Amino acid sequence: MIKKIRLNGEDVDLSIKALCHKGDYGNYKFTIEKKIVFDIEAMSKKLTKNFQLDKLHKLFMIIKSPSVSISIARHGRIMIEKVIPDTPERALEIAKQVLETIPGYEGIV
Amino acid sequence: MDIKAIRNDFKILGKEVIYLDSAATSLTPDCVVAAVTMYYSEYNANIERGVYSFSQEASRKYEEAHAKVAAFFNVDEKEIIFTKNCTYGINLIAHSLKLEKGDTIVTTLLEHHSNYLPWLRLGNKYGVEVKRIKPTIDGFFNMKDFEAAIDSHTKIVAVTHVSNCLGTIVPVQEIIALAHRKHALVLIDGAQSAPHFSINLKDLGCDFFSCSGHKMLGPTGTGILYIKEALHESTEPFEIGGGMIDEVDVEHYTLAQGWEKFEAGTPNIAGGVGLGAAVQYLKKIGMKNIEDYERKLTRKMIEGMKTIKNLVILGPQDPEKRTGVVPFKIPNMTPHEIAFTLDEIAHIAIRSGFHCCHPLLKSILNEPDGTARASLYFYNTEEEVDIFLDALKEIL
Numbered sequence: 001m002i003k004k005i006r007l008n009g010e011d012v013d014l015s016i017k018a019l020c021h022k023g024d025y026g027n028y029k030f031t032i033e034k035k036i037v038f039d040i041e042a043m044s045k046k047l048t049k050n051f052q053l054d055k056l057h058k059l060f061m062i063i064k065s066p067s068v069s070i071s072i073a074r075h076g077r078i079m080i081e082k083v084i085p086d087t088p089e090r091a092l093e094i095a096k097q098v099l100e101t102i103p104g105y106e107g108i109v
Numbered sequence: 110m111d112i113k114a115i116r117n118d119f120k121i122l123g124k125e126v127i128y129l130d131s132a133a134t135s136l137t138p139d140c141v142v143a144a145v146t147m148y149y150s151e152y153n154a155n156i157e158r159g160v161y162s163f164s165q166e167a168s169r170k171y172e173e174a175h176a177k178v179a180a181f182f183n184v185d186e187k188e189i190i191f192t193k194n195c196t197y198g199i200n201l202i203a204h205s206l207k208l209e210k211g212d213t214i215v216t217t218l219l220e221h222h223s224n225y226l227p228w229l230r231l232g233n234k235y236g237v238e239v240k241r242i243k244p245t246i247d248g249f250f251n252m253k254d255f256e257a258a259i260d261s262h263t264k265i266v267a268v269t270h271v272s273n274c275l276g277t278i279v280p281v282q283e284i285i286a287l288a289h290r291k292h293a294l295v296l297i298d299g300a301q302s303a304p305h306f307s308i309n310l311k312d313l314g315c316d317f318f319s320c321s322g323h324k325m326l327g328p329t330g331t332g333i334l335y336i337k338e339a340l341h342e343s344t345e346p347f348e349i350g351g352g353m354i355d356e357v358d359v360e361h362y363t364l365a366q367g368w369e370k371f372e373a374g375t376p377n378i379a380g381g382v383g384l385g386a387a388v389q390y391l392k393k394i395g396m397k398n399i400e401d402y403e404r405k406l407t408r409k410m411i412e413g414m415k416t417i418k419n420l421v422i423l424g425p426q427d428p429e430k431r432t433g434v435v436p437f438k439i440p441n442m443t444p445h446e447i448a449f450t451l452d453e454i455a456h457i458a459i460r461s462g463f464h465c466c467h468p469l470l471k472s473i474l475n476e477p478d479g480t481a482r483a484s485l486y487f488y489n490t491e492e493e494v495d496i497f498l499d500a501l502k503e504i505l
Contacts, residue, residue: 019445020462022477027445054441057504059453062446071446073453081443 001088007034008104016088019079026086030095032076038102040074046101068094110398115488118390127457127493132273132301132434132464132484134323137387144386145328148379155375157352171378174385175368178333181388182303182310182318187341187367190334191322191381195300196223197347198319198334199267201371202296203227205345208235208264215258215266215293217242217250218473221273222465224298228267237264246474247425248277255287263293270302274466274482275424276407276434278302285314294340300324303333304486305403305432307396310335322380326387331380334371341370348373399487406485406494407433413498420501423480433485436464438476439505447481447504455500459483 001016013033021027040061044053051063051070060073071079078098083091092108099105116122118138128136148170154163156171172186179186192198208214208231216228218241232239240258244250259266266288270281281297288295296317302308304325310318317340322331336344346353346364350373355363364370391399408428414420414437423436439447444461451457463470463479470476483497 020479022463029449055450055504057450057454060450062442062450069443069446071449073449075453077449077453079445079449081445 003092004109005032005099006106006109007032007036007102009106010034011109014108016092018088021086024084024086025081026083026091027079027081028083028088028091028095030078030080030091034076036076036102038072038074038076040072043072043098043101047098050097070094070098072098110394110402110487112402112488112490115394116490119488122488125456127455127489127496129483129485129489129493129497130458130460131304131324131486131489132482133460134329135304135326135486136488137328137383138326138390140390141326141328141383141386145379145383148382156378157369167378170382170385171376174381177385177388181392182308182333182335183312184310184335185338188310188335188338190336190368190371191376191384192319192332192334193330193377194323194332195298195319195321196332198317198332199224199296199298200227201334201347202265202317202319202336202344203231204347205343206231206264208237210236211262212237212264213258213260213262214239215242215255215263215288216240217244217268218468219244219248219250219272219275219277219279220267220269220466220468221298221300222467223300224267224269224296225468228265241468244272244277244469244473246423248272248275248279249425250279252280252283252287255284259288259291259293261291263288263291265294265296267296267298269298269300270308271299271305271432271434272424272466272469273301273434274464274469274480275436276301276431276484277425278430278432281315282313289314301432301434304391306400316340322384322387326390327384328377328380328387330377331384333384336371341366344371346371346373350374352376394487402487403433403485404428406489406491407431407435409491410435410483410485410494410497413494414501417498417501417505419505423474433489434482435484436480436482438480439501442504444479444481450504451497451500454503455496457497457500 003014019027055062069081152163152166154167156168179189294316297315299320303320318335323329425431448461460482
């Protein structure tokens, strides 16, 4: 599935791929199809309001809540695990919380 | 083996990647890419029926590819059927079996879904029992379980040669001998063995052997199915249609002999020619050299991983009893998190999840999230293993 998001006034593809998963939950990977570099540390500060910081590395971070686990890589990749119900739409709802921490993010087109 | 020279044969290795997912699909050497390209650019035509030179050339190359693969496994060319993948070959055999009430099928809980689901479905279709032998958590079997399960009612025993999930090498020769004593047929899933060590199918003695071309340097969409010649008559093709008949009239048809009987319609000609080039390349490197080198790399990887605190390696600890498939887990990290972070840190490509082995992971290994799995091939280097080990330490 490909959605479009608006970043700094420009429409950019956001690809959504289902990963190997268990029957009762889904795992999804989101890729922003444009050269981008996340400020992982700044994002971690915003995201820890709703999530617990599990790992912080210069290239990635892993944040968790009781229900989901989110891995965020510096070059525009987001992986969300344990998505219930197992639908890309539900995964996208969760991903929005991450996308909203990106400077210049204006929403899903 | 000159690894540097070998790596130069794979253009893709010039990219920034440490490829440790060869158990899923191997990389493709330039000679295979060239063989595929040459078909399309030099003699693109359908095979076997055309009088013109392109068709004759395509037919000759496709037949030569069968001959190369047959020689690779030391069997007759007639016995080698090109399929689209290992799964297709197993399904072909499952589909051709005619079962009756009271017959049984024996398989194991070590199997990839490709060698498990066709038998489950067949069991349901004919209402026959599918007996499932349980492995240990390292993927070993107690031969007494096979002795107890296989009897005069057993129609077929279907077992993997090497576990795609644990890397364990299964002593299939013993199982084949046991099954044949009870007059049961034996199918071996060779997807994880054929690429990694020498297999002489005549010596092995199984009735059917299926493997993937794309795991042994061939193009994707290629597979190999061996059917012992004595069983050709009783094995029905999965599909019928063009290209596999001797004669057809309004009411009747007779099927061709040899591999043509089982390859209905226009086959993947370019893929088949590429597969021929792949086995020729493997033969040039030498399967014994490949096996020895991979074992050395596997030993290094396992020894290195053992020194990493909290990391758990699954499968046999002894590199002699496994191939270069190395599953592992790290506490408090999901397999996908491990794969995601290794890719980010050092462009390391590993597999994560259930590896199409849900029965094993859920009922034997009790790994509800699956595992991370690194898998080696002969184009990997000791330096790559070192980088992998360093990256693991970094994510812990």
